[in-house]
Amino acid sequence: MFDLTDRVALVTGAASGIGAEVAVALTGQGARVAGADLTDVTGCASAHRVDVADPDAVDACVREVVDRHGRLDILVNSAGIALLDPALELGIEAWRRTLDVNLTGSWLMAQAAGRVMVEQGYGRIVNLASQAASSGLEKHAAYCASKAGINGLTRTLAVEWGPHGVTVNAVSPTVVLTELGRRAWDNPAGEAHRGEIPARRFAEPSEIAAAVVYLASAEAAMVNGAELKVDGGFTAR
């Protein structure tokens, strides 16, 4: 099950954290993985520079991947940032950049990849949302708004593209032990937060990658517009 031989996957944010682990996991299932990031990507079948918030760069990146590999079956939107400040102090630049990268970036990548996938009659898009999509977290105003937006986007694309064999789903992790996760939660608030998660721990990147592999597989054809929570039960409360 979950064999991805001959599938071509494009993973954003592939230089670090969840994206890097997803690239490894998809490769392990037989996919050819194109890794895209603002910074250097290693260990993928091909590496691409992209700022997902830049529409021209996104179009060029998707074109490059299709030219190089001949098709595009899977898109994983893992590029993301967390700029944290109390809501009374959050600056407009941090707000805009968060929405630009996390939400608009996922939209631009999905639209460019979706054009190829709808034409092809097959596709899998997996967006990284977060527990922050459905729970308020202190200092996370822009981040929570961007991730709630991801869920709305995911459902709409699922409805529009489902008839063309393209599924669009979201994965919502709790805190994951990556650069981004450590920066936000390696502090006393993190210790307290761990205690609020029924599993009483944070997630490993490989646990998120496993969920992505499932949603990227042919076997998940009937899962469309879903938010798969990998949060140890945090949002079950």
Ligand SMILES: NC(=O)c1ccc[n+]([C@@H]2O[C@H](COP(=O)([O-])OP(=O)(O)OC[C@H]3O[C@@H](n4cnc5c(N)ncnc54)[C@H](O)[C@@H]3O)[C@@H](O)[C@H]2O)c1
């Ligand atoms: N780590 C967590 O606790 C956690 C929890 C829930 C959701 N998420 C989400 O998972 C995704 C991956 O997070 P991570 O923990 O792996 O973070 P990370 O910081 O380890 O990796 C993110 C990658 O995205 C890249 N990136 C940032 N802005 C970009 C842009 N404009 N264009 C292209 N690439 C860009 C970075 O260079 C980096 O390589 C993000 O969307 C994040 O919001 C993370």
